[in-house]
Every structure is written in C-alpha cells, then in structure tokens.
Amino acid sequence: MKKQIKRRVFLWLLPVIVCVLSFGFLIAMMASFLGMQVEEESSDGTGCSVTGEVDVAKLNEGLKRAGVFQGKGQLFVDIAEKQGIDPILFIAISMSETGWGKSNAVREKNNPGGIMDSATNMQTVKHFASLEEGLEAMGVTLHNRIVKDGLNTIDKLGNVYAPIGVSNDPTNLNANWIPTVKGIAEKFGGLTSGCDSGGNTGTGHYIIPVDAPVISSGFINRINPVTGAFESHKGLDFAQPIGSNIKAADDGVVVFASFGIRGHGFGDYGNCVLIEHAKTKEWTLYAHQSELLVKVGQHVQKGEIIGKVGSTGQSTGPHLHFEVRKSKMGNQVNPAIVLGIKGAK
Numbered sequence: 390m391k392k393q394i395k396r397r398v399f400l401w402l403l404p405v406i407v408c409v410l411s412f413g414f415l416i417a418m419m420a421s422f423l424g425m426q427v428e429e430e431s432s433d434g435t436g437c438s439v440t441g442e443v444d445v446a447k448l449n450e451g452l453k454r455a456g457v458f459q460g461k462g463q464l465f466v467d468i469a470e471k472q473g474i475d476p477i478l479f480i481a482i483s484m485s486e487t488g489w490g491k492s493n494a495v496r497e498k499n500n501p502g503g504i505m506d507s508a509t510n511m512q513t514v515k516h517f518a519s520l521e522e523g524l525e526a527m528g529v530t531l532h533n534r535i536v537k538d539g540l541n542t543i544d545k546l547g548n549v550y551a552p553i554g555v556s557n558d559p560t561n562l563n564a565n566w567i568p569t570v571k572g573i574a575e576k577f578g579g580l581t582s583g584c585d586s587g588g589n590t591g592t593g594h595y596i597i598p599v600d601a602p603v604i605s606s607g608f609i610n611r612i613n614p615v616t617g618a619f620e621s622h623k624g625l626d627f628a629q630p631i632g633s634n635i636k637a638a639d640d641g642v643v644v645f646a647s648f649g650i651r652g653h654g655f656g657d658y659g660n661c662v663l664i665e666h667a668k669t670k671e672w673t674l675y676a677h678q679s680e681l682l683v684k685v686g687q688h689v690q691k692g693e694i695i696g697k698v699g700s701t702g703q704s705t706g707p708h709l710h711f712e713v714r715k716s717k718m719g720n721q722v723n724p725a726i727v728l729g730i731k732g733a734k
C-alpha cells in the first residue's frame with residue numbers, strides 16, 4: 390500500500406518537473422533574447438556606445454605600476470559604465486591628474502580628480518573615505534562634463550579642465566594636459582566609445598561630403614557595373630578625382646575605419662569609414678577610399694577631412710560611395726533626399 394502511494398506521488402511529480410524544467414529553459418531563452426536586445430540598443434547611439442572591446446586584464450597590465458590604481462581596471466570599467474563615459478578616457482584623465490596614481494591627493498585623500506572641498510570654501514581638495522568613493526565622485530564629474538555639457542573630446546575637455554594661459558598655471562603646465570591625456574589613452578589602446586552628449590553632438594544637418602560633387606549613381610535599383618547582377622544601390626556615388634578630400638557629413642564618432650572584408654558587414658566597400666551621429670541617431674558611410682585618415686573611436690567634426698577618394702573594393706573608378714543609415718549595419722535611406730540634392734534619384 391505504502392509503495393503504491395509513493396509511486397503515485399512520483400507519477401504526479403513527473404509532469405510537474407518536466408514543466409518546471411521547460412519553463413526554466415523558456416525563461417533562459419527569453420533572458421538571452423532580452424540581453425541581445427539591450428546590447429543592440431546600447432550601440433544605437435543612445436548614451437555611450439562602446440565601439441571597441443575593453444579587456445580588463447589588459448587594463449590591469451597597463452595599471453601595473455600605477456600606484457594606488459594597481460589592479461583597479463574593473464573598478465574603472467564599472468564606474469565608467471554607470472556614468473556613460475569611456476573607461477579609457479576615465480583612466481587616462483585619472484593617470485594624468487595623479488601622476489599615475491602617486492600624487493599626495495590620491496594617496497592621502499583618495500581624491501584622483503582634484504575635486505575641491507566645499508566645506509573649506511574650495512581651498513583644499515576633498516578627503517574621500519575610500520579610493521572607490523573618490524573615483525565614483527570623479528566619474529560623476531566627468532559624466533556632467535562629457536554627457537551633460539557635451540565636452541566629448543579630449544580637446545574640448547582640456548579647455549575646461551586645464552585651460553591654457555590662466556593665472557593659476559604660471560608655468561603653463563596646462564598646455565601639456567591634452568597631449569598627455571591623449572598619449573595615455575593611446576597607451577591603453579585608444580578610446581573605446583563615443584558618447585551621446587545629450588543633443589549637443591552635431592547639427593543634425595548633413596553636408597555633401599565632397600567638394601564639387603558629381604553624382605554618378607543614385608539610390609536606385611540597377612545592374613551592378615562590376616558583377617552584372619541586379620541590385621539595389623543603397624547609396625549615392627560621387628565621381629571624384631582620386632585623392633580628393635572626403636569630409637564628415639556631421640559631427641560624430643568613427644565606429645569603423647578599415648578595409649571592408651566580406652562577411653564582416655563591409656564587404657566590397659574597400660577602405661571604408663562609418664561615423665555614428667548622436668544627434669540624428671544615424672550613421673554615415675564613406676566607401677572605396679584610397680586613404681583613411683581617421684581611427685575607430687575618434688570624434689570628428691562636421692567638414693573634417695576623414696579620408697581621400699579612391700577606388701578600393703568593388704569599384705570601377707575613383708568615386709565616393711556615400712550612405713546614410715538608420716541603423717549601424719543597414720537600413721539605408723536615400724542620401725540625395727537627406728542632403729537635399731535636387732534632380733538626383
């Protein structure tokens with residue numbers, strides 16, 4: 390009798406177990422799907438979109454002789470993530486401000502960012518209970534300057550952090566701030582992200598990216614001149630002399646700058662640059678260049694020369710293939726309409 394009851398209970402439990410297991414599986418699937426969604430959103434120009442990999446082990450390698458910051462790579466990354474700022478920029482400024490983690494302010498007061506103490510009428514640097522607290526406060530300050538005020542380049546930050554020619558800098562040390570921070574950022578592999586500055590980045594109005602534009606192919610369905618296949622041509626072609634200047638259509642951050650390889654999203658484009666524009670949440674692409682003059686992570690300004698016209702990749706002659714994208718990897722819209730070029734298809 391007892392045995393029978395036990396078996397019955399087990400038989401009852403079996404479907405329940407199966408159900409719980411499959412439900413768990415479903416939840417896991419949904420979580421991973423949601424995770425993917427979140428990741429996609431963050432690269433969509435909202436907040437800080439990380440365009441490069443941040444390798445904490447490498448950061449710690451670079452911080453090996455950085456005094457109090459030794460082994461603090463993860464802490465920098467965590468705070469940077471929370472504040473929507475570039476971890477490499479955060480590290481570079483911290484190293485510059487503290488002489489690589491060895492200044493008195495950071496060793497004795499856990500203050501890496503030169504934050505003054507309002508309790509002493511800003512006459513002394515603030516004393517933080519821990520280095521983590523000091524870094525957190527510095528992260529907030531950087532967030533305010535970079536994200537809120539739109540000082541999203543080292544140059545723009547330098548003009549505020551270390552203005553040249555001010556009375557409290559008689560020996561002109563501030564002149565070194567920008568090159569020093571840039572140099573340290575390079576040592577850590579260069580900046581990894583472009584930040585949305587809350588609407589201050591760019592004008593939202595694109596300029597034609599070449600001088601004396603001559604449109605040789607519109608945004609149309611056509612027979613591909615190289616392959617002979619029918620295709621929809623997703624950009625505008627400007628036939629230009631080889632080596633002529635290519636200009637950024639608006640302020641933005643370079644998120645791709647190299648020879649496009651098939652299967653990696655930029656096949657047939659040759660030397661290609663993709664710029665993310667925070668203002669419009671759009672991307673502009675510049676293909677077939679003979680020379681690339683910008684690097685990933687670099688902030689460019691509207692009209693800045695980013696490369697030279699060429700005929701690399703799938704191309705029959707020197708021209709700039711220009712795209713305006715609604716998402717990073719596609720969703721092209723007709724640049725002629727965006728640029729207001731009349732008569733072009």
Ligand SMILES: [Zn+2]
Nearest residue numbers: 624625626710
């Ligand atoms: Zn084209």
